[in-house]
Amino acid sequence: MSDTAENDCPVQDYRDPGEVPVLDWIDKGLIDIDAAYQRGLDEIRVEKIMTWFAWDSFGAIVVAPTENERYHCIDGQHRLEAAKRHPNVQHVPAVIVAVSGTVAEAETFVAVNGDRKNVSPLEMYWAKLAANDPDAVTISQVAERAGLTILRYPAGQGKIKPAQTVAIAAIRGLVDRRGAMRARQILDVLVQAELSPITAPQVKACELLLTDPEFSEHIEAEALTDAIQGSAILLDDEAKVFAATHKVPQWRALAAVWFKKTKKRRGGAKVAA
Structure with missing residues (x-):
């Protein structure tokens, strides 16, 4: 009796791998x-x-x-x-x-x-963190102190929870530009708004509004959180229309929509298209 009959498992035909290098x-x-x-x-x-x-x-x-x-x-x-x-x-x-x-x-x-798969920024972050890379450790500490969870891999739609993200490149850029403390304060706004997930455009939009003098003098972190919370999806949709109409990046359109929504101490500033 053949091995196929004994094990009730078909024999797999494999490609000849060729000459051993x-x-x-x-x-x-x-x-x-x-x-x-x-x-x-x-x-x-x-x-x-x-x-x-x-x-x-x-x-x-x-x-x-x-x-x-x-x-x-x-x-x-x-x-x-x-x-x-x-x-x-x-x-x-x-x-x-x-x-x-x-x-x-x-x-x-x-x-x-x-068929080569490049290592993604998210995969590289976790590898560097395991290697105790100083920059990765700083990012991890900033996220933890802000209450932000950096996922190991993208979650399926409906499975991601508030204050979770895979936008590691945006967060790394934020920390590099603003330092650990300021980055934590900016991320805290998004975490408190219970965004699900926290995306790269959201990180960049929040950074612009809270650091650029043209806008930061007319807006407070708490007011921005209040404006975003509970209406993130509607604001995202409005930002998509704004981006298409004014030919600007999604994050800048999002900043414009958020700024308009945040009534706190408006002083006539406008997000440049």
Whole structure:
């Protein structure tokens, strides 16, 4: 009796993975870039890798053998370029794949990069927090003191609760620009308004109204909270219309709508379109 019959489980046909690649350290001077399929270099990215060069985060590049015992870099050209510029690096770790010619190399490039998932700002935040990165720790402390919960991943519609957010990039920018204490005060307005969720446009709109002298002199945090609370959805809809009509970003339109709603000490200021 076959294994299929005994286990009542169909046999899965898997794709032949091909020839096993070779792992080796290669002289960086022997590796070239084929411009036919490679992207242009991002100089800022190269400089950053070189400045913070460390083997524990370098990883292995992917190369294919060419003529005269040289190689083409299929994946990892920015790391390779950083290694080439680094005076203390001579060899780089590499996965040598058995492909030959530009077409085959380009196909491998597409296969390697086509399904690659970039790390999101939210995922990077949680990783940095686990590594005790000072900036991530500061963001965590600011959020905690404001009563804001940063989710590990986006929640489905209807499952998110008030004072929860995934807008980590907006919060990081707020802390960078305003400092921990001021950022906490701004986030506190949104938390007290029981917004669900707290979004990036809301963070930026609140920051504008409470920090720009044109508006902050005519509005108080408590009044802004009162204006937003209970009518966030209607105000968001109004802001969408405002943004489309005046051709401005959503966050600036939201600031205009919130400012109009907040009657406290209005002095004629207007949010510029």
